[in-house]
Amino acid sequence: MQTTSLVLTAIAEDRPGLVETLASIVARHDGNWIESSMSRLAGAFAGIVRVEVPVGRSEELEAALGALAGEGIAVTVKQADAASENHGQAAHVSLMCQDHPGxxxxxxxxxxxRRVSITELETEAYAGSMSGERMFRAEVDVVLPIDLAASDLSQELERLAGDMMAEISFADVT
Structure with a gap:
């Protein structure tokens, strides 16, 4: 059976049952939940989900998800384009410094x-354990373009760390 890959984003005021609501609609349309990332931020639920649905069922699924607006759940749907994926080297970047804008x-x-694609990004600002000063942390998974050497990106990150007085680590992911 041929399938269509869709990426869904969902935003709503956080409450129990939001994921079940989305999963139920996907299942009713014979969809397969492939991968997702969801978080609660400042009382709001935000999620991104990739699903596969049989060819010909995507419009029905999109309509059903659009009807959730009446329940306060905003869902957008975009057809995934597998051909546009960047297949260069994967790496992980960690950054930590005193918090400041920018x-x-x-x-x-x-x-x-440098045409580096961010595949996953997690950030937080928090009180430092010793000084109590506000700190900023970022964990970033990236994919380098084929023509960019990891050592070149690492050097540029070191320069940025010096400019921002930050600790930045770079690691290849194999």
Whole structure:
């Protein structure tokens, strides 16, 4: 059976049963839940999900998910384009420094300039254990373009770390 791959995003005020609601609709349309990432942030639920649905069922699924707006769940659906995936080297970047505006912007700007694709990003600001000063942490999974050497990106990250007075570590993922 041929399938269509869809990426769904869902945002709602957090409450029990949101994931079950989404999963139920996907299942009713013979969909297969492939991968997801979901979080609760400031009282809101936000999730991104990749599902596969039999060819010809995606419009029905999209309509059913769109009807959730009446329940306060905003869902967007985009057809996934597997051909656009970047197949270069995978790496992980960790950053930690005293919190200040522009940290993520600087990191994202470096990645964009070098055509590095962010595949997963997790950030948090928290009180430092010793000083109590607010700290910022980012954990980033990336895929380098085929023509970018990991050593070149690592050197650029070291320069950025010096400019921001941050600790940045870079590790190849095999």
């Amino acid at each position: 940290i993520l912007h600087a990191l994202a700007t470096l990645f964009a300039a």
